[in-house]
Amino acid sequence: MTESEIKNTVIKLLKQIAPDKDPAALQPDDNIREKLEIDSFDSLRFIVQLEEQLAVTTPEEDYGKISTLRNLITYIMKKKNEPNA
């Protein structure tokens, strides 16, 4: 999966959770939850979707590593390239 493919999938998932916002307008370093007004409940739904759609499992201690678009994409790329991830 290329970086832009991951980005597109992430934006699509965010749009499902925050249909009234425009996730495509997010800047790489914006705080996703603050910008899109996503609460704890929807945040967990998003993490469930990451697992279902991208096969990326995010342990709770990694929640801090996926707060912006830039580090979320980096995180997914790293997870995808890890052997046995």
Place this chain on the structure above:
Amino acid sequence: MVEFTMPSLGADMEAGKLCEWMVKPGDKVKRGDIIAMVDTQKGLIDIEVFDEGIVEKILIKEGEKVPVGTVMALINDGKAAIPAVEPTQPIVNKITEEKIIEKFIPDQTVHIKASPLAKRIAAENGIDLQTVTGTGEAGAITKEDVEKAISQKSPVSEEVIQVTEKVRIAVAAAMSKSNREIPHYYLATKVDMSNALNWLNEANKQRTVKQRLLPVVLMIKSLAKALVEVPDLNAYWENGLQKKTDINIGFAVSLRTGGVMVPAIHNTEKMTLDELMTTLNDMIPRARAMKLRSSELSDSTVTMTSLGEGSTELVFGVIYPPQVALIGFGSITQQPWAEKEMLGVRPVLNVTLAADHRATDGATGGRLLTLINQYLQKPELL
């Protein structure tokens, strides 16, 4: 014979429009079955039946708006028949009243030629036939004309605004009534969440992503257990204090476009933490889509609001009448904490209570908050 009436889905509801019957005369129904869909200020609501029997007669047509309490159908439960004339009398009056209003509209549109199918599709989609150009015989409006008009109508946005406005009006009515009639008193306490969060962290390591628990389920369960011991706060104020046997916590869900829905979690105290999480996973998206069941909107005995992570620390609520208490949970934040003459940093949760002073006094309210704190210190027992 049992009368099936337009239910009241909250203190603020006066009338509802029957959109669709899910049953017809002769159908068998049992407790909990969804038998109708009603359009209210809180969206399209599935209406459940509370009796078992056979649908005898449907008294209200689809599309009619009737006041709360109006008999909409008769259900034969096998028990003694009620005199036929007596209950139908008031219904007839209401129906004719509605008919007059209903008739008034077709009269205006008498000059518009449209096929019955076109009329029906237009009504279902909120299309005003006067704005549609007919391409059929002698300028009659056809099904295709209406479908064209629907496709040209600006997508959902208009509808969403309308629903948002309706919710706003419903919230406004309930909250105005509350502040006008209920003498509120407020209490607050701080809870050290170290134990609860450590326990949750360990518990979640054993779970798949889908099964993970959020701190809010610990809050809900601790409140339910505390209410078992302080039943005066799980009550209605209606000609005095009416304690409720079931603990149905109304859980405030904010809508992304503004407004709030408060579905009830039935018998909260009997649920496990996993069951509570499953319930939230099902209920919150439905609340946001405004697809709740009638029992979820009408059965709350108390309300709780949780602000969630990264939000404000403290909330003092406005009670939802006729309830007598609203419990608020702020967001958990790192704060200095003094204990055993030592100063440390702890994850701290502010828990607040807004209660009806006609029903209870500060001592009762204080007991509830103390109990919530005690339960949150022993999450393994929740």
